[in-house]
Amino acid sequence: MLTRERASGIFDRIRRFSAADEVEVLFTGSHFALTRFANNTIHQNVEEENCLASIRTNFGGRTARATANQFDDESLKRAVEASESLARVPDPDPDLLPMPDANDAGDADRNVRATRFFEQTAAITPGDRANVVGQMVGVADRHKLTTAGIYSTSESLEGIFNSRGLARWHTQTLAEISITMLAEDSSGWQKLNSPDVCNLDPLQLAETAARKAVESARPREIPPGKYTVVLEPSAALDIVGFMFWDYSGMAILDQRSFLNDRIGTKLFGENINIWDDAGHPLQAGSPFDGEGVRRQRVQLVEQGVVKRVVYARGTAAKMKKSEYANKVGAIEPTGHGFPLPNEMGEMPQNIVFGAPENPQSVEQMIASTGRGILVTRLWYIREVDPYEKIVTGMTRDGTFRIENGKGQGGLRNYRFNQSLIAMLSNVEAMSVPIRACGEESFDMVVPAMKVREFNFTEVTKF
Amino acid sequence: MKTVALLALDTAAARWATYADVRIVQMRNRALTTKNGRVGHASESESLGVGVRVIANGAWGFSASADLSDAAVVATAARAVEIAKASARVKRQDVHLAPEPAAVAEWTTPYKVDPFSTSVEQNLGLLLKVDAEVRAVAGVTLAETGMTFAREESWFLSSEGADIHQTKYSTGAGYTAYAFAGSEIQKRSYPNSFGGQWQNRGYEQIEEMKLVENARRVAEEAVALHRAEQCPEGVFTIILDGSQLGLQIHESIGHPIELDRVLGMEANFAGTSFLTLEKLGSLRYGSDLVNVVADARQEHGPGLGTFAYDDEGVAAQSTPIITNGRFTGYLSSRETAHTIGATRSGGTLRAEGWNRLPIIRMTNISILPGEKPLTLEQLIADTEHGVYLETNKSWSIDDKRYNFQFGCEIGWEIRNGKRVRMLKNPSYSGITTEFWNSMDAICSRDEWTLWGTPNCGKGQPQQVVGTGHGASPARFRNINVGSAYKS
Numbered sequence: 002m003l004t005r006e007r008a009s010g011i012f013d014r015i016r017r018f019s020a021a022d023e024v025e026v027l028f029t030g031s032h033f034a035l036t037r038f039a040n041n042t043i044h045q046n047v048e049e050e051n052c053l054a055s056i057r058t059n060f061g062g063r064t065a066r067a068t069a070n071q072f073d074d075e076s077l078k079r080a081v082e083a084s085e086s087l088a089r090v091p092d093p094d095p096d097l098l099p100m101p102d103a104n105d106a107g108d109a110d111r112n113v114r115a116t117r118f119f120e121q122t123a124a125i126t127p128g129d130r131a132n133v134v135g136q137m138v139g140v141a142d143r144h145k146l147t148t149a150g151i152y153s154t155s156e157s158l159e160g161i162f163n164s165r166g167l168a169r170w171h172t173q174t175l176a177e178i179s180i181t182m183l184a185e186d187s188s189g190w191q192k193l194n195s196p197d198v199c200n201l202d203p204l205q206l207a208e209t210a211a212r213k214a215v216e217s218a219r220p221r222e223i224p225p226g227k228y229t230v231v232l233e234p235s236a237a238l239d240i241v242g243f244m245f246w247d248y249s250g251m252a253i254l255d256q257r258s259f260l261n262d263r264i265g266t267k268l269f270g271e272n273i274n275i276w277d278d279a280g281h282p283l284q285a286g287s288p289f290d291g292e293g294v295r296r297q298r299v300q301l302v303e304q305g306v307v308k309r310v311v312y313a314r315g316t317a318a319k320m321k322k323s324e325y326a327n328k329v330g331a332i333e334p335t336g337h338g339f340p341l342p343n344e345m346g347e348m349p350q351n352i353v354f355g356a357p358e359n360p361q362s363v364e365q366m367i368a369s370t371g372r373g374i375l376v377t378r379l380w381y382i383r384e385v386d387p388y389e390k391i392v393t394g395m396t397r398d399g400t401f402r403i404e405n406g407k408g409q410g411g412l413r414n415y416r417f418n419q420s421l422i423a424m425l426s427n428v429e430a431m432s433v434p435i436r437a438c439g440e441e442s443f444d445m446v447v448p449a450m451k452v453r454e455f456n457f458t459e460v461t462k463f
Numbered sequence: 464m465k466t467v468a469l470l471a472l473d474t475a476a477a478r479w480a481t482y483a484d485v486r487i488v489q490m491r492n493r494a495l496t497t498k499n500g501r502v503g504h505a506s507e508s509e510s511l512g513v514g515v516r517v518i519a520n521g522a523w524g525f526s527a528s529a530d531l532s533d534a535a536v537v538a539t540a541a542r543a544v545e546i547a548k549a550s551a552r553v554k555r556q557d558v559h560l561a562p563e564p565a566a567v568a569e570w571t572t573p574y575k576v577d578p579f580s581t582s583v584e585q586n587l588g589l590l591l592k593v594d595a596e597v598r599a600v601a602g603v604t605l606a607e608t609g610m611t612f613a614r615e616e617s618w619f620l621s622s623e624g625a626d627i628h629q630t631k632y633s634t635g636a637g638y639t640a641y642a643f644a645g646s647e648i649q650k651r652s653y654p655n656s657f658g659g660q661w662q663n664r665g666y667e668q669i670e671e672m673k674l675v676e677n678a679r680r681v682a683e684e685a686v687a688l689h690r691a692e693q694c695p696e697g698v699f700t701i702i703l704d705g706s707q708l709g710l711q712i713h714e715s716i717g718h719p720i721e722l723d724r725v726l727g728m729e730a731n732f733a734g735t736s737f738l739t740l741e742k743l744g745s746l747r748y749g750s751d752l753v754n755v756v757a758d759a760r761q762e763h764g765p766g767l768g769t770f771a772y773d774d775e776g777v778a779a780q781s782t783p784i785i786t787n788g789r790f791t792g793y794l795s796s797r798e799t800a801h802t803i804g805a806t807r808s809g810g811t812l813r814a815e816g817w818n819r820l821p822i823i824r825m826t827n828i829s830i831l832p833g834e835k836p837l838t839l840e841q842l843i844a845d846t847e848h849g850v851y852l853e854t855n856k857s858w859s860i861d862d863k864r865y866n867f868q869f870g871c872e873i874g875w876e877i878r879n880g881k882r883v884r885m886l887k888n889p890s891y892s893g894i895t896t897e898f899w900n901s902m903d904a905i906c907s908r909d910e911w912t913l914w915g916t917p918n919c920g921k922g923q924p925q926q927v928v929g930t931g932h933g934a935s936p937a938r939f940r941n942i943n944v945g946s947a948y949k950s
Contacts (some may be wrong), residue, residue: 036550037923039728043550047924048542049527049818051512068508072531076509083507091502127524127549135553149730149925179923181731190731203611255498256604256643273545343608344496344503378733383857385870385947386888387648393868393947395861416859416866416892416949440732458946459892461866462737 003030003052003158005442011054011072012162018074018081021058021088024164026342027291031055031157032123035091036130039149041138043131052158057341058084059100062093064342098315100292102165105278105314107295107336109169109288117285118156121178122174122198123155131201134405137180140207148207150180154198161213161293165194171287174198177438180206181398182214186463189213190378190398192235193365194438196285213377213399222460223402225415229373229429230455231366231403234437236396237450238378242352242442243384243392244421248277248301250316251346253325259390259422262309264329267306269425274355275302277311277337283436284351285444291340298333301349305426313338313347353446357431367450374415374455375401375408382441390421394441395461416459427453467531468620471515476622477808480517480547480642482560483540484621486774487513487531488817493579496609497590500598503607512817516544516775521557522550527818545698560797561808563777565624570771572632573761574665575704578612581666586610589674590638596678597640605641609658610634610669611917614637614817617774625776632753633767633929634668635661635917640682641691649688651872653681655706661915661929664765684873686887694889695875696945700849701891702842702938705906707871708830709914709932710855715895716748716755717828717930719864720784720813721921722793724823733921734862737895738790743803746790749899752833755785757794759810759826767930768826768877775821777810784828788900796823815926822922829933832911839910839936844880850944851875851882852889853865859949860895868892870947873930901939 012026030052037045054077055068065087069080130152141148152175160170177194178201189210193201232240244259252258279288279296289294292314299311307329312320317334320326337347367375377399385391395414402409431448438444468485475483490510496503513536514527524547527540590608597606610635619627637659639652654660654672662668681854703711719736723729738746740791759768759779771778775797782792795809814821857870873881913933920927 042555043553045527046546046550047820053531065505071509087505127546131549131552290798342504344498380862381859385857393859411664458949461861
């Protein structure tokens, strides 16, 4: 893996090769390994090491980027030349800011109080992964099920150096297990990740997935319609994740956000509080953004009221001069920008839902539900209406009927068409938020949710 | 590069791998966008690395590195063998590969103009001209354009003696006009949504797209959608334009015919398939008019799934997938071919880059055009009452590929053979086989386009590759329309 010292040396060489007014190099890289299993067999098993140096050059209000993964002089010179050639073409952008210095960027290290790099995760070998997979396959065999899934481990780096003296470096590890258990006409699923492999319990994940597969066997069909649902954290995460692209100053300026004309209004139920907080102990990722600016803790939603959105440096400056300046709450760089140049601006990616006053477990939510549906996982979610924030998708791998406070066996899978605004206005109960992950959205700290009048429109054939 | 590959093969053999292949890939990309009259994104990238795939102790291992020094290549190949031996600890049977002649070949995408030989000034000049045309229409609140080129040069060598050098080019461009007013955001895209149209060609692809010529019309439609009526909910005859039919093929034919899905290899992520093995040769997939092929050959056209050899050295082929409505073929690989009684792979194993293991992917999955001459306007004229839908806006399908729902950017009500009014927010949904069996007309060759889907995701770790989908407009009867807005 690339070290900070070697990266600094590469940056120094790039500076020497460049004639630009300003130079920034964003380093990203990882040593990534993934063991994949299906039909109770390891069928794919991969490992890779790669590192990128992405060079941004500025010339008098113009900027562009070129990226290389070879660090010899010839490759770096070619990338510098490509970046500079691109940067010379556009007309100057009056809104382009100088690159941030250390003062502009803030102290990102303050964000993360504990390390996100764990030697025990980095040290996992192919043999270690095979042993764990073997144990999870053993669970499948014991329940007479077929299993498929992954066990991955990685160490990754992200660093930024620029010619105004800014230097940022972040390393972390991540271990992840995702497992599906399949029976003849049903299935169950679980997924979890953590920077520290010790936080994963593979056998518990396998047993839970197996229980869901067994208990949802011989699924029945009830008519589509509006039901109270209990969304497990992964399901809640995957659906709500579709709104966070809109919590962006640039999305407001572009008039492509469902929050246009709605910031400051009570859009959701009073029990909804949402932060973006890269420093939260259950979060992962780097403490700085694509320009190296410290990611700040930002409250996006307070008691159902959308308070504000996040900003890259350039977007904040632009917003202050815009017609929206008095309508969008606080405007300041929050450290959520994507690497420049880009057209999307920024987005919050370390979402943390506030804990409810009276948290309920999933079991308590089921017990208080007369008629409803328990959802393990949602799938293939896509936006139908960008302003009403209607999204569609399917249930998958563990959908259960709830009658009179009890689980009453498996259901076939359903298509939903649901407004996220309506959904977050109809949350009746939440669990303590946990670190969760899905497949449709990024990892979050999110609770299980009990939601009334969730809109299922069709049922599929299994 | 050949020396590097041979070093990796020798290393794997010395560690008792029974099979090995090496892919060295050099990628170059240019990506340009504009937004509301300014350059949004301007970047170039290069990536070079080696991926080593081996079978040892009857199981797979794969390792990849960007470091092509001798020491690193030896370590990468040795690591692949070590990983394979770990895989063998959790196996039920040994991996066997269908035989394939060891090809020695050179191939390059046919092109007229190397896209990287064109200047950035020329590229951005065109995009900014489109951008200006779009923003000239009152009511447009956001104009976005984009253009991307890619060049992928690969060297594939195997322990069986294959030695294949391929260079593929792809180009794509498109734009979207957004109009926000009241409580609605409407948009129109050209030539297709989510990036436009993509093919394996040179810059001539861009020059032939008529990007500027269509910009005003597209922008005017985005604004006009605010005045259009909501698409009604009900059961209707629908006509899909070619680009939407291409995506319909992608989701409800292309993915379910992937044999790795069928065999459960993708069960944890992408899902499985309703097309279980006993359905081959017997399932009535669609009406008699439905003829679909998986065709990676150049003679099919310059699709994003066109190549000479796949990423395990199997020559490009054409496989009949649906023949006169009957299900006749899967997408297969050397490892999976035997499960359908085939003696040879269908040649569909593809990887995103040097650092990814090749897996079964769509090539060009195309519906063949109707044999009788039929234009879109003739098809509309032949339709008493229905909805014509253009350009995808949203897409979703379950994990066995039965139940789907698509939204389109714009719809038109057809009455007595004429488009009588614009409809906003059109959507339709259904069950895959019921839908394809309801097709009662398809336009002929003149209306057929080989569309490109550049963003198909599959696998863990996820890989994004481009796929091709030839389609012409087609008509479907008794389709559920409007359920996306059902409350």
